[in-house]
Amino acid sequence: MSIASDNNLLWVSSDLSDLLTVSVEGQADNSTVQGMLIVNGAASQWLTGAMDDYTYFELLDHYGIDPINFVGEVEEHIALLMK
Structure with a gap:
């Protein structure tokens, strides 16, 4: 997802699941990383x-x-983008 500030357009990923992804810290243990992969x-x-x-x-x-x-x-974010 990126913002194009020169023409006031907001570009959003074509894959909505990007808005529902989670991340973990770099020092996370293997079970936490596996949980992140499952959730994503x-x-x-x-x-x-x-x-x-x-x-x-x-x-x-x-x-x-x-x-x-x-x-x-995520729903609120999408609604804001649609305005």
């Missing part, structure tokens, strides 16, 4: 309909991410 893979599955809402939200919760707030922030 699940975002793509959820957006394509390969994973239902309940499963995706349960997975986020399992990895310590509040699903309502996390997805809500």
